[in-house]
Amino acid sequence: MPPRFLKKSLQGFAPYVPGDQPPDGERWIKLNTNESPYPPSPKVVEAVRAAAGDSLRLYPSPLATPARQEIGRAYGVDPEWVRLGNGADELIAMCFRAFAGAGERVAFTWPSYPLIEPLCGIHEAQPVAHPLEPRWALPPGFAADDSPLKFLVNPNSPTGTWYRREEVESVVAGSAGVVVLDEAYVDFAPSSRLDLLERHSNLMILRTMSKAYALAGMRIGFAFGHPDLLAGLDLVKDSYNLSRLAIVAATAAVADRSYRDHLVSRVVADREWLAQELQGFDFEVSPSAGNFVFVRPPDGIQAAEVFAGLKARRILVRHFSKPPLDGWLRITVGSREELGELLRGIASLLKDAA
Ligand SMILES: Cc1ncc(COP(=O)(O)O)c(C=O)c1O
Numbered sequence: 001m002p003p004r005f006l007k008k009s010l011q012g013f014a015p016y017v018p019g020d021q022p023p024d025g026e027r028w029i030k031l032n033t034n035e036s037p038y039p040p041s042p043k044v045v046e047a048v049r050a051a052a053g054d055s056l057r058l059y060p061s062p063l064a065t066p067a068r069q070e071i072g073r074a075y076g077v078d079p080e081w082v083r084l085g086n087g088a089d090e091l092i093a094m095c096f097r098a099f100a101g102a103g104e105r106v107a108f109t110w111p112s113y114p115l116i117e118p119l120c121g122i123h124e125a126q127p128v129a130h131p132l133e134p135r136w137a138l139p140p141g142f143a144a145d146d147s148p149l150k151f152l153v154n155p156n157s158p159t160g161t162w163y164r165r166e167e168v169e170s171v172v173a174g175s176a177g178v179v180v181l182d183e184a185y186v187d188f189a190p191s192s193r194l195d196l197l198e199r200h201s202n203l204m205i206l207r208t209m210s211k212a213y214a215l216a217g218m219r220i221g222f223a224f225g226h227p228d229l230l231a232g233l234d235l236v237k238d239s240y241n242l243s244r245l246a247i248v249a250a251t252a253a254v255a256d257r258s259y260r261d262h263l264v265s266r267v268v269a270d271r272e273w274l275a276q277e278l279q280g281f282d283f284e285v286s287p288s289a290g291n292f293v294f295v296r297p298p299d300g301i302q303a304a305e306v307f308a309g310l311k312a313r314r315i316l317v318r319h320f321s322k323p324p325l326d327g328w329l330r331i332t333v334g335s336r337e338e339l340g341e342l343l344r345g346i347a348s349l350l351k352d353a354a
Helices: 042-051 065-075 088-099 116-123 165-174 194-198 227-236 244-255 257-280 303-312 336-353
Strands: 029-031 082-085 105-110 126-131 149-153 178-182 203-208 221-225 284-286 292-296 315-319 329-332
Touching: 029 329, 029 336, 042 244, 065 082, 065 221, 065 244, 082 088, 082 227, 088 116, 088 149, 088 178, 088 203, 088 221, 088 227, 105 116, 116 126, 149 165, 165 178, 165 194, 194 203, 194 221, 203 227, 221 227, 244 257, 257 284, 257 292, 257 336, 303 315, 303 329, 303 336, 315 336
Parallel strands: 029 315, 105 126, 105 149, 149 178, 178 203
Antiparallel strands: 082 221, 203 221, 284 292, 292 329, 315 329
C-alpha cells in the first residue's frame, strides 16, 4: 500500500518477518520455523478428508466447541476454561485487543518471541522489553512491572531456556495485569504449568498444534484460562475464527494422544543427539527444552556465514539480524536424515573456513 494511505502510527513500521517458507515442491531442508519433520496423525488426515464435503457451505461453530470439548477432556480442564485461535498468533493478537489499550504498556522478556514488539506497533501499545540476564535468566524486575499485559514464553524461543515452576509463578503472582504464558513448545519440555491456573485468575496459558501435533498448516492454537479472563477474548474475536476443517483436525489431534507422544519422544531424543554433535564442532549450545537448539558457532565463523552457507546447500535455519541474537542460530530438530545433512553441511563450512 502506498505510504500516503497508511495510518500515521504505522509510518516507518518494521513488521515481524517470519522464517522463509519456500513453495511446496521445492527441495529444501526446512529447519527454520520449528515445524514438525513428521506428518500429522493419520487419524487427523482421515477426519479432515471426511469433513471436506457438503457441510463446508455452513459457517463453523463460533467457539470451535467440538474441539474445545475434546481439548478439555484431553487436558483434564473444563471446556469453559478453553478457547481456540487461528494459531496461537491469533490468540496473542486477541490479547492485545482485549487487554492493552493504545498507549498502554506491554511487557515482555527479550530475547523472546519477536512477534510481540511489532504487535505493539500495530496496536499502538508501548513495548517494554526486559532484557534477560546472563544465561537467559529471567530479569528480577519483570514480575513487578505493572503493565496491564505481559508475555512470558516457556520454554523460551529462540533461546530454548526452561524456567522453573517457582520462577513462572513468581512472575504471575507479582503481576497486577494479565500474564500470557506462551507454552508453544511445552510438549517438548518436562511439564506444563497448567496447574497454576486454579490459583491465578490473571494467567492465560497458550498452546499450539503447529509443533508437537504437526499441524502448522492448519493454524490451530488454544488458550487455557479462567472463564472471566477468556470472556475478554470472546469480546474481540472474529465471529468464525477457526474453519470447519481446523476444528475437525484439532478434535482428532488431541484425541490421538499416543501419536503426539510418539512424535515428541523422537524429537526430544534427536534434540539431545544434535546438541552433542554440534558441541563436537565446538558450537556453544544453549540448553533447550523446545523442538530446536539455539547455538553459537565457534570463533572464526559468524552465524550469518553459517546461515548463508547452509542456505546455499538448500538447508534453512533461523538467523535473527538484531543483537543480541545476531551471533546465534536457531535450528529446528528435523528428522535424523535432515540433521545428518545439516551436520555434513556444517562440517564442510568449518573445513572451508579453517
Ligand atoms: C513462542 C511462540 N509462540 C507462538 C507461536 C505461534 O504459533 P502458531 O503457529 O500456533 O501461531 C510460535 C511459532 O513459532 C512461537 O515460536
